[in-house]
Amino acid sequence: MVSSFLLCQEAACLSRVLLLLVVLDEDEKEWTEESLEARHDRSVFGSYVSARELDAALEKRLKRRLGLVERALAKIEEGTYGLCDATGEPIPRERLEAVPEAVYTVEAQKSREARW
Secondary structure (H helix, E strand, O other), X not given: OOOHHHHHHHHHHHHHHHHHHHHHHHHHHHHHHHHHHHHHOHHHHHHHHHHXXXXXXXXXXXXXXXXXHHHHXXXXXXXXXXXXXXXXXXXXXXXXXXXXXXXXXXXXXHHHHHHO
């Protein structure tokens, strides 16, 4: 039997997937339109390139987050949701409630971020 906590977490993850996909799709449409404008107006080209570089970094972060959300959903299906991918230790419920897509304990997450 699936607990109500898991159902809530799954719903939260699914809503995050939808939100991230919408943001990524809208962003791509926006940049396609601005790219056409920048090609025809050299005065805005430099601004376009700088903004596009910033946006590429944001897109990378959004895609990484989407990957984490998808991993959390997979863990729900596998029956391993709430266990750290790095250590196998339980992830505190408070962390999961705050960040439903958390697949690492805070300590394991900090260790991973230090390597980036």
